[in-house]
Amino acid sequence: MSKPQPLNHTREQITALDNDLLALLAKRRELSLDVARSKEVDVRPIRDTKREKELLARLVKQGREKGLDAHYVISLYQSIIEDSVLNQQAFLHGRANPDTQKPQYTAAYLGAKGSYSYLAATRYCARRQVDMQEFGCQSFDAIIQAVESGQADYGFLPIENTSSGSINEVYDVLQHTSLAIVGETTIEVEHCLLVQSGSNINHIKTVYAHPQPISQCSRYLGLHGQLKLEYCASSAEAMEKVKQSKTADVAAIGSAEGGSLYQLEAIEKGLANQKINQSRFIVVAQKSVDVPEQLPAKSTLIMATGQKPGALVDALSVLKAHNLNMSKLESRPIAGTPWEEMFYLDIEANLSSSSMTAALKELEKITRFIKVLGCYPSESVKPTHLDHQQLMLGSTSEQPERLATTENSQPLRYSKAYKTTHTLIKCGQLEFNAEQPGAIIQIQLPIEPNVFEQQVKTLKESGFQAVLLRGLHLQQDVENALVQFKKSLDHFNLACIIVIEYGSDLTLAAHYGDILFLDGAQMFNQSLLTQLGTLLLPVIVERNHMANTEALLTASNTVLSQGNQQVILCESGINMNTGINMNNSEHISLDLAGLVSLKNATHLPVITNPCYAVEMTQINTYIPAIKNLRADGLVLHLSQSTQAINPDEVSQLNDILRSLYH
Incomplete structure (x- = not known):
C-alpha cells in the first residue's frame, strides 16, 4: 500500500480548491445579473423552469460520470439557482423603483446589533449591495413609528416562524399603520445557549430570552426545568445582559452569529422544537413599490x-x-x-x-x-x-413530454378523461368526500395497548373516523399489538389505516389494516406500487416531498393499472429547502397549489396532511382554504403518543374538526 501524502498538503489543496470555487461562484453571480439585464429588455419571466430542469438533468448525468450522487448535485445547484433568482429579482425590482435606490438604507429592527431582526435586515441590504445604517428599536410599535416619521427607510417585522407560528403582535400593529409592505426575507434561526467563556450547562441558573425563542425552545427548556427564565425585549438585550453579568450562571438564547458580537460562546445548539426553524420578516416603508410583471x-x-x-x-x-x-x-x-x-x-x-x-x-x-x-x-x-424518470436517466432530452395519455393515446386511469365522475371511497364511517371530508388522526408507534385504547376513545368522541398507525418497525411484539389495536378500533368503529414505510411492513399491514398508506419515501418503489395494485384494500399514496404532482399521479396510475381502483392521493407538502445549509435537512411547505393541481387532474379523492408543514396550533387558519379547495380528507397527528392525550391537545383537535365541519 502506497503511503498517503501528508495531511497538511491535502488540506492546502482543499483550501486552494475552495478559493477557486468561491471565485467561480462570484463570476456565476455576475453573469446571472447579465441575464437579468437581458430580461429587463425582453420582459421575460425571471424563471425558466424548463431550462432549470434541463440544466439539473444534464448536471446530474455529468455528476454521475464523475462519481457524484444525484441528490448532492441537485441540492447544491438548487441553492445556486435560488441565489441567482433572488439576485436577479433584487436587481430588476431596484430598476423598476429608481427613487428607492441609494447607497445606504436606515433599517429599523427589533433589539440591538445581533438580534434576529438585525440579521434579517443585514441580509436584505446585503442582497441589494447597499450599506445599512442601524436603527435598533425596543418594540414593534417603535419600528413602525421610526419609519412613519422618516427616521428609518425600512422597518423589519417578524411575521411568522416555522416553529411557533404567526406573530400576532405584528398583525395587530399592521391594522393601524399607513405603511406599505415592500418586501420580505426569510432567515434560518438556530437557537443556541450562549454563555460567557468558561461557563457550562451545569453552572446555568438563569436564562434570558425574548418570548418567541422561549416558545420555540419549549421542549428543551422543559427538560431543564430548574432554569429560571427572564423575558427580554429582544435576543440582543438577552445577550447584552449575559455579557454585562459578572457571574457564570447566566445564559441567553440567541444565534451563534449574534452571540459572537457579544463575545459569547454557544455551549448548546439546535434548541428549537423543530429541526428546521425559520423566521419570515416583512419589510415596510412609507411608499408602496412597483413589482415588474416578470417577477x-x-x-x-x-x-x-x-x-x-x-x-x-x-x-x-x-x-x-x-x-x-x-x-x-x-x-x-x-x-x-x-x-x-x-x-x-x-x-x-x-x-x-x-x-x-x-x-x-x-x-x-x-x-x-x-x-x-x-x-x-x-x-x-x-x-x-x-421526476423519477429524469433522476434515473439524467436527461430531459431523452424523455418525451408526458401527457395524461398512454402511448396509444388512451387516457391514463387517474385522469378525468378516463373517468368523468368523482371516485367515491368509503370505509365504515370514513368517507373521502369534499362535501364532508374524512378526518384521520395519526398515532406514532410504539405505544402500549392500554394507552392506545384510552386515546382511541378520546379521538372517537372528538369526531375522528380513522386512526393512522405509523412506525410498525418500532413496536415490540408488533403482531400481538396489532391484534389489540384492531380490537380497540373496531370497538369504537374507527377505520384502521397502517403506514407502509418499508417493504417488510406490507404483509402485516395488509392483514390488519382496513386501508393501507404508502409513505411518501416509498412513492417511487415500483415493486410496492405493483403489489398494492393487486390488493382489494383502499390505498393512500402520499406525495414524496421532493416530487412534483405529476410523479404522484404516475405512481397512482401504477396501482390502478394492476386492478385496484380504490386509490386515494395524499398531498403532504413539498421540500422548500434549497440546500443553503448543506445539512440535508427539510423545510416542508404546505402546497395548496399542489392540491388544486391534483383536484383538477384526477377523479381520485385527494386528502391533505398539513402536519409536516404547519404547527398544530396554526392548522385552524388553513382549514377554510383546505375546505374551499375541496380536499376530500384531512390528516392530523398527536404530538405525544406514549400517554393519554392532554386536555389542551383535545381542545385543539376539537377546534380544528369544528372548523372542518361547520
Whole structure:
C-alpha cells in the first residue's frame, strides 16, 4: 500500500480548491445579473423552469460520470439557482423603483446589533449591495413609528416562524399603520445557549430570552426545568445582559452569529422544537413599490367579512374563481368588536395583474372592509425538481413530454378523461368526500395497548373516523399489538389505516389494516406500487416531498393499472429547502397549489396532511382554504403518543374538526 501524502498538503489543496470555487461562484453571480439585464429588455419571466430542469438533468448525468450522487448535485445547484433568482429579482425590482435606490438604507429592527431582526435586515441590504445604517428599536410599535416619521427607510417585522407560528403582535400593529409592505426575507434561526467563556450547562441558573425563542425552545427548556427564565425585549438585550453579568450562571438564547458580537460562546445548539426553524420578516416603508410583471409577486391584504354564515368561504371562492393561490390566511380579533375577526391574506399574484384587479373589485362588494397592505417580490423560491424518470436517466432530452395519455393515446386511469365522475371511497364511517371530508388522526408507534385504547376513545368522541398507525418497525411484539389495536378500533368503529414505510411492513399491514398508506419515501418503489395494485384494500399514496404532482399521479396510475381502483392521493407538502445549509435537512411547505393541481387532474379523492408543514396550533387558519379547495380528507397527528392525550391537545383537535365541519 502506497503511503498517503501528508495531511497538511491535502488540506492546502482543499483550501486552494475552495478559493477557486468561491471565485467561480462570484463570476456565476455576475453573469446571472447579465441575464437579468437581458430580461429587463425582453420582459421575460425571471424563471425558466424548463431550462432549470434541463440544466439539473444534464448536471446530474455529468455528476454521475464523475462519481457524484444525484441528490448532492441537485441540492447544491438548487441553492445556486435560488441565489441567482433572488439576485436577479433584487436587481430588476431596484430598476423598476429608481427613487428607492441609494447607497445606504436606515433599517429599523427589533433589539440591538445581533438580534434576529438585525440579521434579517443585514441580509436584505446585503442582497441589494447597499450599506445599512442601524436603527435598533425596543418594540414593534417603535419600528413602525421610526419609519412613519422618516427616521428609518425600512422597518423589519417578524411575521411568522416555522416553529411557533404567526406573530400576532405584528398583525395587530399592521391594522393601524399607513405603511406599505415592500418586501420580505426569510432567515434560518438556530437557537443556541450562549454563555460567557468558561461557563457550562451545569453552572446555568438563569436564562434570558425574548418570548418567541422561549416558545420555540419549549421542549428543551422543559427538560431543564430548574432554569429560571427572564423575558427580554429582544435576543440582543438577552445577550447584552449575559455579557454585562459578572457571574457564570447566566445564559441567553440567541444565534451563534449574534452571540459572537457579544463575545459569547454557544455551549448548546439546535434548541428549537423543530429541526428546521425559520423566521419570515416583512419589510415596510412609507411608499408602496412597483413589482415588474416578470417577477413572482405576493400581495398582502386585510379584510373583514361580517358575521353572516359562509362569508369567508364566499370571499375565498372569489380567489378560486380567478385562479389566485392564497399562501397564507391568518385571523385576528377586531378591537372593540367582540367575536368578529380581521383576516390577513397572502396571495401569490401581482397587484397590477388583471386577475388580482378583478378579484379585488368583487371582494369590495361582499366584504365590509378591505385594504391592500402591499405588493412585493416573493422570496419564496420553489426549488426545481426532477421526476423519477429524469433522476434515473439524467436527461430531459431523452424523455418525451408526458401527457395524461398512454402511448396509444388512451387516457391514463387517474385522469378525468378516463373517468368523468368523482371516485367515491368509503370505509365504515370514513368517507373521502369534499362535501364532508374524512378526518384521520395519526398515532406514532410504539405505544402500549392500554394507552392506545384510552386515546382511541378520546379521538372517537372528538369526531375522528380513522386512526393512522405509523412506525410498525418500532413496536415490540408488533403482531400481538396489532391484534389489540384492531380490537380497540373496531370497538369504537374507527377505520384502521397502517403506514407502509418499508417493504417488510406490507404483509402485516395488509392483514390488519382496513386501508393501507404508502409513505411518501416509498412513492417511487415500483415493486410496492405493483403489489398494492393487486390488493382489494383502499390505498393512500402520499406525495414524496421532493416530487412534483405529476410523479404522484404516475405512481397512482401504477396501482390502478394492476386492478385496484380504490386509490386515494395524499398531498403532504413539498421540500422548500434549497440546500443553503448543506445539512440535508427539510423545510416542508404546505402546497395548496399542489392540491388544486391534483383536484383538477384526477377523479381520485385527494386528502391533505398539513402536519409536516404547519404547527398544530396554526392548522385552524388553513382549514377554510383546505375546505374551499375541496380536499376530500384531512390528516392530523398527536404530538405525544406514549400517554393519554392532554386536555389542551383535545381542545385543539376539537377546534380544528369544528372548523372542518361547520
